[in-house]
Every structure is written in C-alpha cells, then in structure tokens.
Amino acid sequence: MNLLHLTLTEQAVFVLAALVLFTSFALLAQARLLAAVHAFAWQGALVAAATALMAAAGGESHLYLSAALTLGLKAILIPWMLHRLIRRLALERHVESMTHPALVTMAGAAIVIFCYWVVLPIARLELAATRNILAISLSVVLLGLLMMVARRQAVSQVIGFMSMENGLFLAAVAATSGMPLVVELGVAFDVLVAAVLFGVFFLQIRDSIDSLDVDRLNRLTETELEAAEQEGER
Amino acid sequence: MSAASWLLALLQALLFIAAAPLLAAWVKRVKSRLQNRRGPALLQPYRDLRKLFAKESVVAHTASPLFRAAPYVVFAATCLAAALIPLVAAQLPTAAVADVIVLVGLLGLARFFLALAGMDVGTAFGGMGSSREMLVSGLAEPALLLAVFTLAMSAHTTNLASVIDYVGRADFALRPSFMFAFGAMLLVAVAETGRVPVDNPATHLELTMIHEAMILEYSGRHLALMEWAAQLKLMIYGVLVANVFFPWGIATELTPAALGMGLLAVTAKLALLGIALALSETVLAKMRLFRAPLYLNVAFLLALLGLLSHVILEVGA
Numbered sequence: 001m002n003l004l005h006l007t008l009t010e011q012a013v014f015v016l017a018a019l020v021l022f023t024s025f026a027l028l029a030q031a032r033l034l035a036a037v038h039a040f041a042w043q044g045a046l047v048a049a050a051t052a053l054m055a056a057a058g059g060e061s062h063l064y065l066s067a068a069l070t071l072g073l074k075a076i077l078i079p080w081m082l083h084r085l086i087r088r089l090a091l092e093r094h095v096e097s098m099t100h101p102a103l104v105t106m107a108g109a110a111i112v113i114f115c116y117w118v119v120l121p122i123a124r125l126e127l128a129a130t131r132n133i134l135a136i137s138l139s140v141v142l143l144g145l146l147m148m149v150a151r152r153q154a155v156s157q158v159i160g161f162m163s164m165e166n167g168l169f170l171a172a173v174a175a176t177s178g179m180p181l182v183v184e185l186g187v188a189f190d191v192l193v194a195a196v197l198f199g200v201f202f203l204q205i206r207d208s209i210d211s212l213d214v215d216r217l218n219r220l221t222e223t224e225l226e227a228a229e230q231e232g233e234r
Numbered sequence: 235m236s237a238a239s240w241l242l243a244l245l246q247a248l249l250f251i252a253a254a255p256l257l258a259a260w261v262k263r264v265k266s267r268l269q270n271r272r273g274p275a276l277l278q279p280y281r282d283l284r285k286l287f288a289k290e291s292v293v294a295h296t297a298s299p300l301f302r303a304a305p306y307v308v309f310a311a312t313c314l315a316a317a318l319i320p321l322v323a324a325q326l327p328t329a330a331v332a333d334v335i336v337l338v339g340l341l342g343l344a345r346f347f348l349a350l351a352g353m354d355v356g357t358a359f360g361g362m363g364s365s366r367e368m369l370v371s372g373l374a375e376p377a378l379l380l381a382v383f384t385l386a387m388s389a390h391t392t393n394l395a396s397v398i399d400y401v402g403r404a405d406f407a408l409r410p411s412f413m414f415a416f417g418a419m420l421l422v423a424v425a426e427t428g429r430v431p432v433d434n435p436a437t438h439l440e441l442t443m444i445h446e447a448m449i450l451e452y453s454g455r456h457l458a459l460m461e462w463a464a465q466l467k468l469m470i471y472g473v474l475v476a477n478v479f480f481p482w483g484i485a486t487e488l489t490p491a492a493l494g495m496g497l498l499a500v501t502a503k504l505a506l507l508g509i510a511l512a513l514s515e516t517v518l519a520k521m522r523l524f525r526a527p528l529y530l531n532v533a534f535l536l537a538l539l540g541l542l543s544h545v546i547l548e549v550g551a
Contacts, residue, residue, distance in 0.1 A: 008408065011407055011408040011409075012408055014408070014410055014543075014547045014548075015408045015409075015410045015413065017410075017547070018410030018411075018413070018414070018539070018543045018547060019410075021539065021543070022414070022536075022539060025535055025539070029531075029532075029535075101528070101531075102527075102531055105531060105535055109535070109538050109539075109542070112539075112542050112546075113542065116542070116545065116546050132546060132547050133547070135546045136543075136546065136547070
C-alpha cells in the first residue's frame with residue numbers, strides 16, 4: 001500500500017488524521033486548561049474535516065451529517081460549555097503542575113508504537129483504503145486514557161475522556177465508513193449529556209473539597225481535620 | 235565526475251561561505267524594518283568582518299593553545315559542512331562524498347570546540363554559556379537526526395543530494411511525515427542557530443545569553459572567524475530547510491541556464507525564509523532557559539510523529 005496509489009482526497013484524510021494525533025499529544029502536554037480546551041476543539045474540528053473528506057472520497061452522503069454533528073458538538077458546543085465552566089470556576093489562569101511531562105510524552109509515543117503493532121493484522125484485511133488510520137485512532141483513544149491517568153485536575157480528565165470519544169469516532173469512520181445514524185446520534189447525545197453532568201460534578205467536587213484536584217478525594221476529610229486541629233494545638 | 239563538476243562544487247562552496255553574512259544582514263534588516271528602525275546596511279557584516287580581521291587579537295594569559303586553535307577548527311568544520319550542502323545544483327561530487335549524518339557530525343565537532351573554547355579561559359560567563367549550549371544542543375541533535383531519518387526513510391538514502399532529487403522528482407503527494415519533519419526541522423534550526431525564542435543574537439549584555447557568552451573572550455581575527463562561523467550555521471540551516479523540503483528550481487543538470495535558475499530560486503527561498511525568521515523573532519519573546527527543554531521536547535515529538543506517521547500511514551501493511 002503506497003501513499004502514491006491513493007487519491008489526493010485520501011492523502012488529505014491521512015494528513016488530517018496525523019494532525020488529530022498531534023492534537024492528542026498537545027492535549028497531553030498542555031498545562032493550561034483554556035489552551036487544552038482549545039486544543040480539544042481543534043481536535044474535534046479536524047475529526048469533522050476528516051469525516052467530511054471521507055464522505056467526499058467514498059461518496060457516502062450520510063457521513064456529511066455525522067461530520068456536521070461532530071463539528072457542532074465537539075468543536076463548538078462542548079468546548080464552549082467547558083470554557084464557560086472554567087470561567088465560572090475561576091480557573092482561567094490555572095496552570096497544572098505536572099510530574100514528569102517529558103516522561104508522559106514518551107509514554108504517549110510508546111502507546112502509538114504499541115497501537116501500530118496491535119492493529120497490524122487488522123490493517124492487512126482489505127477494508128477501506130483509509131484502514132491505516134485505525135492505528136492512529138486507537139492511539140488517540142489510549143492517549144486520552146493516558147491523559148486521564150496522568151492528570152489530577154478534574155477538568156483535564158474530562159477533556160481526556162472526551163478526546164477518547166473522538167478517537168472511537170475516527171476509528172468507526174475510517175474502518176467501516178461510519179456507524180448507523182441512530183447509533184451516532186445516540187453517542188453524540190451521550191457525550192453532550194456527559195458534558196453537562198460533568199459540569200454539575202465539578203461544582204459539587206469544588207463545594208465539598210474546595211479544589212478540583214481529584215487526588216484529594218483519596219484522603220478522608222476527618223484525618224485532615226484532625227491534622228488541622230493538631231496544628232492548631234501546637 | 236569530471237574536473238568541471240569539481241570546480242563547480244568548489245565555486246558553490248565559496249559562494250555559500252561568501253553569502254552567509256548577507257543572509258544574516260538580511261534578517262537583521264527585515265527585523266529592524268518591522269520594529270520601525272532603519273537597520274544596518276546589507277553590507278555591514280562584511281565591513282565588520284574586515285575590521286575585525288585587521289585588528290590585533292588579544293588573548294587572555296590563562297588561555298591554552300586550544301583557545302587559539304578553536305576558531306580555526308570551528309570555522310573549518312562549518313565551512314566543510316557548508317560545502318556538503320547542495321546550494322545551487324544537486325548532483326555535485328561534494329554531495330556524493332558525505333551524507334547527512336556526516337553533516338550533523340561536522341556541526342557537532344564545531345560545537346564541541348566552541349564549548350571547549352568557552353570554558354578554556356575560566357571566566358564564569360564562558361563556562362555558563364558552554365553548559366547552556368550543551369544543554370540546548372544535546373536535546374536538539376536527536377530531534378534533528380530523527381527529522382533527517384524521516385526524510386531518509388522516504389527517500390531510502392541518507393545522501394542529501396539523493397534526498398533532494400527524490401523529493402523533487404516524486405509526484406505531488408500530501409505527506410504527513412514531511413509536514414512533521416518540516417516542523418521539527420524549523421524548531422531545531424531556530425534553537426541551533428541561537429535565534430530568538432531560545433537565544434538572543436542581538437545582545438551580549440544579558441545574563442541569559444548562550445552563544446555570545448562563549449565567544450566573549452575572543453577579539454580580532456578569532457572573533458571574526460567565530461562570527462562568520464555562526465552566520466554560516468544560520469545559512470546552513472536555512473539552505474537545508476529551503477532545499478530539502480522545497481527543492482523546486484534547484485539545478486539537476488550542469489548547464490548555465492539551469493544553474494542560473496537554481497541560484498535565483500535559492501536566493502528567493504532564502505529571502506522568504508529570512509523574512510519568516512524576522513517575523514517570528516519580532517512576534518515572539520525570548521523564553522526562560524528552563525523552558526528550552528520543553529521547546530526542544532516539542533521538536534523531538536514532532537520528529538518522532540513524523541517517523542511514526544511515515545511507518546503507520548505511508549508505508550502501511
């Protein structure tokens with residue numbers, strides 16, 4: 001399978017898929033929340049553009065609808081909601097202190113190699129010409145997971161979760177030219193509802209522990225109170 | 235290879251070395267214009283070099299012979315690297331004798347002696363500059379090599395002329411790997427030539443300087459050689475970016491018309507690159523030194539993604 005045997009549209013899809021992978025790494029390394037939301041919006045827009053191009057290449061009109069849905073939801077609506085939430089929580093200037101950012105990035109690169117190795121037998125099947133993108137989309141899923149593992153800030157964990165969904169969508173579109181429209185609509189609204197619910201959760205978490213650092217959920221409040229009291233006694 | 239092509243290669247190398255100060259002056263002039271200043275004339279670096287060559291060179295009494303030898307080694311290694319790069323014509327005998335890895339090695343040799351010379355006299359500034367230079371270059375070199383390997387994997391060769399030939403001849407294709415390699419190359423070029431986000435070439439009165447700190451003890455002809463070598467390095471990276479990624483117009487046959495066309499094309503490309511560099515230097519502020527590893531981490535990541543996307547997307551199963 002050589003790049004030169006593909007049409008220009010398919011090559012453009014490959015470029016977009018590679019850019020989606022790059023935005024995943026940008027999300028992984030981005031310490032500022034607002035910049036991470038912007039990177040997430042760009043990822044959604046790139047996935048939508050790739051879907052639209054695949055629709056043009058394969059002549060499947062229902063893919064245009066999913067592209068529009070992705071653009072509207074993941075590139076505009078959800079980033080806008082996250083944006084508003086961050087402003088409401090007064091986290092615009094929040095910079096997350098990451099432990100070992102370079103190590104996380106290298107782990108991400110290892111994940112990409114692993115995904116390539118896993119997908120290799122699938123890519124040998126004669127699916128669509130765009131099947132090579134499967135490895136990329138699987139990496140986007142696992143990179144989102146890695147982001148959820150590596151981050152302690154609740155908002156960035158949610159962004160990681162949403163970017164996992166981007167990867168799944170890209171995989172579905174690349175391998176089998178999209179899911180049935182009913183499924184797609186269902187998933188899209190699931191994500192939307194999840195975004196709303198997460199917003200409520202953030203407010204709850206902040207009310208109860210006065211921070212969005214989820215590591216603090218591991219500790220029992222009573223022990224902290226006791227520690228504070230002992231501090232006071234001294 | 236005939237004598238004529240060797241002569242042409244020699245002429246090309248001399249042209250490369252002679253044109254290097256002009257590129258630096260061009261960048262400086264465009265930058266001045268962007269900042270509403272008039273800026274020095276385009277021939278100013280040549281006047282500076284002539285002045286410095288005429289002056290006596292003062293050497294600290296603690297300096298070892300290495301301090302005196304370093305400017306010559308640095309300049310010679312950089313000139314040799316410049317001679318290997320196809321500037322106007324691709325298929326010259328000099329390009330066939332060495333590949334990209336040798337090129338990176340020559341630049342590494344120059345940097346090694348530069349850093350040694352910085353530490354030789356024993357001033358605080360020199361040692362600081364050397365340690366910073368090594369920090370930056372130690373992180374930039376893997377990214378550069380990976381970007382080069384990405385190109386080499388597509389072209390199936392590490393020879394620069396063959397890579398240029400391959401990129402120039404291949405049918406038009408959108409290659410994600412080239413895109414990433416190009417980004418990585420740009421970031422590395424900016425870091426290696428000591429331009430703004432990493433180092434500021436316009437000052438030697440800052441605690442944060444890198445390159446200027448190392449050559450602070452030099453004067454006279456030694457300083458002239460060091461500065462010329464730095465200008466050459468800028469030109470080397472400029473030509474690498476311009477000719478490897480956009481090889482349009484480079485002469486593939488040795489006829490006068492093709493060579494003239496190649497000269498015109500490379501001049502236009504370098505002028506555009508100079509404008510882009512001046513623009514980015516005007517827009518960006520210098521980073522803190524401890525942000526430089528993050529910056530170079532991005533370059534490395536881009537190069538790695540280029541390599542991976544070549545394997546995953548372009549070769550396929």
